[in-house]
């Protein structure tokens with residue numbers, strides 16, 4: 001089932017078939033919405049943290065929910081049959097049982113405590129739930145089987161497809177199932193939560209037709225299992241709809257190898273054809289054994305997968321020490337992001353999380369996501385508000401981490417209210433007015449408005465229009481704190 005389709009399919013100059021605009025589409029407008037993609041499954045890590053039907057995400061121990069991003073009371077319960085998948089409600093459990101789980105449950109139970117990998121679970125779902133008429137559409141999608149055969153992935157693909165073939169009991173032959181598995185690998189979409197962290201795998205034959213650009217005109221947003229595609233900028237009638245398959249904030253060489261390695265093509269978008277150059281780094285002393293200017297980048301990328309404050313800070317400091325590593329060049333922003341989300345927030349180190357988030361908000365996001373309504377930028381701004389709210393009751397804690405905050409007379413109420421006004425102004429275009437995220441944002445604004453309104457000093461901001469709040473002048477002050485952090489990191 002699809003909604004608001006402003007698109008048609010047509011051969012693409014980029015490769016194979018693509019989706020094109022039937023009419024002019026304005027920035028933030030919905031291009032396409034698929035409430036029920038053909039397949040959605042939680043990935044292996046998130047199998048116990050997601051409802052297997054609606055993909056509601058409930059991280060173990062709270063995770064970023066400590067930021068009050070997810071306010072409803074629903075919790076997840078195991079399917080009592082297999083004790084492998086979880087659901088948020090009886091309705092979700094019943095719907096999933098009818099759709100497929102009645103068959104899956106016995107297999108999962110037999111294998112327990114082992115679980116089938118997400119790609120195999122997704123293939124089995126595809127084999128069971130795809131309506132007959134959709135197969136021609138799926139079979140016409142790129143599978144890159146001949147290229148895959150030449151890679152070291154082929155052995156694993158053969159093994160996984162064999163598993164999917166055996167467990168599904170399909171009437172298709174093993175070779176055909178391998179074709180389905182290969183198409184899933186090339187055409188599946190990473191399902192993300194509302195903070196854009198990957199939590200699952202989604203596949204839908206229509207959404208899969210979108211080709212890639214590192215400078216895309218659209219972006220994909222998930223609300224549970226609903227996939228929406230929204231315009232980042234104006235799209236002309238008959239222009240091809242493009243999204244980015246990968247993190248397009250990465251440097252060109254990394255994007256190239258990711259696209260070639262996973263999707264077997266070389267992107268020829270403007271960003272790839274005339275890449276921004278990064279001048280060579282001068283030899284500087286890096287106080288980490290074995291790390292020199294020439295292997296610094298590799299060292300920093302490797303640090304991302306180690307969620308330890310010590311490792312991440314060491315890598316961040318090493319990049320800053322060069323004094324020539326642009327703040328926006330990956331992996332520096334990613335390291336700051338990891339530090340916030342994998343270390344500071346889980347440890348409730350709010351002032352530290354706030355300072356690093358401010359650094360990204362002020363210096364990185366406007367460059368990585370130039371559109372104010374870019375969903376990642378809006379989501380980051382909301383995380384920032386949540387961190388300000390955590391710190392607002394204990395300004396001393398901020399002063400301990402950022403001594404320059406002393407005597408600054410910061411008006412956190414003004415900043416929180418200003419940011420919330422800004423987010424509410426953009427959320428309709430970034431996520432859609434009726435999205436769960438937009439509802440959470442509006443609820444938070446109302447709650448904060450009531451709190452601020454009850455206080456004589458802070459109450460003055462409530463009711464003011466966004467341009468009259470004075471957010472900018474307060475951000476100028478707070479920029480000094482971020483500059484202090486940067487100075488400290490460089491020395």
Ligand SMILES: C[S@@+](CC[C@H](N)C(=O)[O-])C[C@H]1O[C@@H](n2cnc3c(N)ncnc32)[C@H](O)[C@@H]1O
Nearest residue numbers: 014015016017141142187208209211212263265
């Ligand atoms: C998800 S599919 C997109 C739909 C595809 N065009 C089709 O007809 O099946 C991904 C594949 O499309 C092709 N593709 C996507 N974006 C491309 C681009 N910018 N340049 C060249 N080929 C692209 C590649 O073959 C890639 O593996």
